[in-house]
Amino acid sequence: MTDARIATVRLGAQGPVTGVQGLGCMGISAAYGPTDTGRARSTLERALELGVTLYDTADFYGSGENERFLAPFFEAHRDEVVIATKFALSWHPDDPTKRIIRNDPPYIRQAVEASLRRLGVDVIDLYYMHRRDVDVPIEETVGTMADLVREGKVKHLGLSEVTADELRAAHAVHPVAAVQSEWSLFSRDIEARVVPAARDLGVALVPYSPLGRGFLTGAFADAARDLTAGDFRRHMPRYSGDNAAANAALLAPVRAIAEAHGATPGQIALAWIQQRAAVDGLTVVPIPGTRSPDRVAENAAATRITLTDAELARLEPLAAEVAGDRYTDMTFTSAGRE
Numbered sequence: 001m002t003d004a005r006i007a008t009v010r011l012g013a014q015g016p017v018t019g020v021q022g023l024g025c026m027g028i029s030a031a032y033g034p035t036d037t038g039r040a041r042s043t044l045e046r047a048l049e050l051g052v053t054l055y056d057t058a059d060f061y062g063s064g065e066n067e068r069f070l071a072p073f074f075e076a077h078r079d080e081v082v083i084a085t086k087f088a089l090s091w092h093p094d095d096p097t098k099r100i101i102r103n104d105p106p107y108i109r110q111a112v113e114a115s116l117r118r119l120g121v122d123v124i125d126l127y128y129m130h131r132r133d134v135d136v137p138i139e140e141t142v143g144t145m146a147d148l149v150r151e152g153k154v155k156h157l158g159l160s161e162v163t164a165d166e167l168r169a170a171h172a173v174h175p176v177a178a179v180q181s182e183w184s185l186f187s188r189d190i191e192a193r194v195v196p197a198a199r200d201l202g203v204a205l206v207p208y209s210p211l212g213r214g215f216l217t218g219a220f221a222d223a224a225r226d227l228t229a230g231d232f233r234r235h236m237p238r239y240s241g242d243n244a245a246a247n248a249a250l251l252a253p254v255r256a257i258a259e260a261h262g263a264t265p266g267q268i269a270l271a272w273i274q275q276r277a278a279v280d281g282l283t284v285v286p287i288p289g290t291r292s293p294d295r296v297a298e299n300a301a302a303t304r305i306t307l308t309d310a311e312l313a314r315l316e317p318l319a320a321e322v323a324g325d326r327y328t329d330m331t332f333t334s335a336g337r338e
């Protein structure tokens with residue numbers, strides 16, 4: 001493992017320059033079980049040393065807690081980091097298991113002010129619509145986001161889990177720097193329509209869950225058996241029971257290729273995305289999530305691995321064989337609406 005800084009890239013035609021890999025911060029405050037906050041803080045610092053400059057959060061993660069947790073780090077390093085956050089999702093006040101999606105202008109205005117306050121900054125570098133509220137025309141949502149750019153509250157715009165048509169309609173209103181969607185060896189549905197649209201428009205892709213929420217690293221084999229009670233992955237169709245057993249068997253070629261490179265399976269999963277995107281002529285900045293300084297270094301080092309054509313061909317069939325959807329409700333994703 002080397003301490004060399006990772007390369008940089010521009011996110012979208014007019015977007016910010018960031019490291020070629022970012023850091024997903026969600027797990028620090030939500031979804032993946034208890035966090036050692038001291039270790040999480042060290043992870044942020046270690047990431048920055050390695051040139052990982054794009055930090056991904058959302059107002060939804062821990063209902064504001066994730067943004068608050070990151071604020072002191074951002075204050076200490078404001079000029080070195082690219083801060084990405086999101087609006088649209090919240091928990092239903094009467095049912096804490098039910099998500100609400102809102103894209104209407106008054107909601108966006110209230111959400112951006114709350115995020116700026118929690119993050120302790122006067123401008124957000126990259127502001128994403130986290131999920132699509134199909135009752136609000138996308139032009140209206142992006143029109144309001146564009147107003148935030150003009151008002152100096154936001155620098156660049158992003159969209160998460162949009163369809164290709166939604167991306168095109170949004171981009172016609174205001175340039176979109178990045179689309180964030182799940183993309184990994186196990187989740188390739190966006191390659192059919194979203195990826196070509198992003199490439200044609202000069203929009204970057206920010207793949208989330210590039211490690212298959214940890215499953216591709218081999219860190220757990222069955223979520224219901226191996227993970228703690230509050231862990232969101234226990235409710236995801238592909239990570240427990242028969243599906244998990246079938247999907248774990250698919251990791252054999254990933255492990256074999258990792259061994260050939262003296263690398264880990266997670267590094268091969270990350271290297272695969274960088275190379276897959278290059279084939280499509282896309283700019284890509286995956287945001288693996290971790291709360292471990294050692295893992296952030298391991299993940300960053302994956303940007304220096306090059307897979308052979310034969311290895312890429314061996315990995316090609318995996319996604320089509322995965323058992324179980326990537327969410328319980330697929331209308332929560334672009335593929336579910338296409």
Ligand SMILES: NC(=O)c1ccc[n+]([C@@H]2O[C@H](COP(=O)([O-])OP(=O)(O)OC[C@H]3O[C@@H](n4cnc5c(N)ncnc54)[C@H](OP(=O)(O)O)[C@@H]3O)[C@@H](O)[C@H]2O)c1
Pocket residue numbers: 023024025026027032056057130160161180181207208209210211212213214215217219266287288289290291292295296298299
């Ligand atoms: N736009 C959206 O709707 C959306 C949805 C989901 C996620 N996201 C964003 O994308 C980011 C990344 O996605 P994700 O966190 O869901 O999934 P991920 O990056 O695929 O995987 C994260 C999991 O892998 C583990 N991990 C990370 N590096 C590892 C390594 N080298 N070896 C072994 N295990 C490793 C982490 O554990 P430790 O933390 O314990 O290291 C964590 O449990 C999130 O943090 C969030 O910012 C966005």
